[in-house]
Amino acid sequence: xxxxxxxxxxxxxxxxxxxxxxxxxxxxxxxxxxxxxxxxxxxxxxxxxxxxxxxxxxxxxxxxxxxxxxxxxxxxxxxxxxxxxxxxxxxxxxxxxxxxxxxxxxxxxxxxxxxxxxxxxxxxxxxxxxxxxxxx
Numbered sequence: 305x306x307x308x309x310x311x312x313x314x315x316x317x318x319x320x321x322x323x324x325x326x327x328x329x330x331x332x333x334x335x336x337x338x339x340x341x342x343x344x345x346x347x348x349x350x351x352x353x354x355x356x357x358x359x360x361x362x363x364x365x366x367x368x369x370x371x372x373x374x375x376x377x378x379x380x381x382x383x384x385x386x387x388x389x390x391x392x393x394x395x396x397x398x399x400x401x402x403x404x405x406x407x408x409x410x411x412x413x414x415x416x417x418x419x420x421x422x423x424x425x426x427x428x429x430x431x432x433x434x435x436x437x438x439x440x
Contacts, residue, residue, distance in 0.1 A: 314421070315346035315404055315412050317397040318357030320389075326397060326418040343413035346399055351377045352410065355434065357394030357426040362386045374410070381435045388435050394426035 317326060326344045347353050355372050358381065362368040368386035372379055381388070397420040404412040 312348060313401050315348055315399050315401045316350055316353030317344065317346045317399055317418075317420070318353035318355065318394065318426070319397065320357065320359035320392065320394050322395045322423060323397065323420070324423075326399070326420065328415055328417070341407075341413055341415075343415050344399075344404075344418045346401075346404055346412045346414070347410055348401075348412065349374075349377070349410065350396075351379055353396055354394075354426055354431060355379050355381050357396050358428045358431060358435075359389040359392040359394050360386055361389040378431075378434050382438055383435060384438045387437065388428055388432070390429045390432065392428070394428060396424040396426050398422040398424065 328343045330342045331340050331345060352372065352374055360368055360370060360383070363386045365385075369384040370386065371382040371384065373382060399414075399418050399420055401412065403416065403418065404414045406412050
């Protein structure tokens with residue numbers, strides 16, 4: 305695993321659901337093996353975690369596909385199929401970095417359960433400028 309310099313003791317886990325305990329589960333990443341671990345994922349960049357916290361709704365055919373362009377902050381959320389659901393809140397789970405290890409420049413993982421130290425409500429309507437809808 306990589307050792308990434310990180311000056312904060314807090315990492316962030318964004319989700320459209322609120323959890324009092326985060327459990328490791330298989331990730332649905334489409335990248336390398338490190339994007340598909342059975343773990344709790346977190347990130348040290350607040351804005352990137354917010355992108356994951358935004359609730360997303362599948363399209364009429366039941367498909368949901370999106371990408372995160374993190375080359376600038378705030379990030380760009382590219383919705384390929386489905387849309388951001390502004391009618392529901394998302395959640396930003398603040399977690400202690402103590403039990404996490406870095407797997408790349410952005411992602412951190414923990415292979416055991418994690419109790420958030422704080423849970424913040426994310427209102428998706430505030431972040432609509434971050435979202436770009438891709439038309440096929």
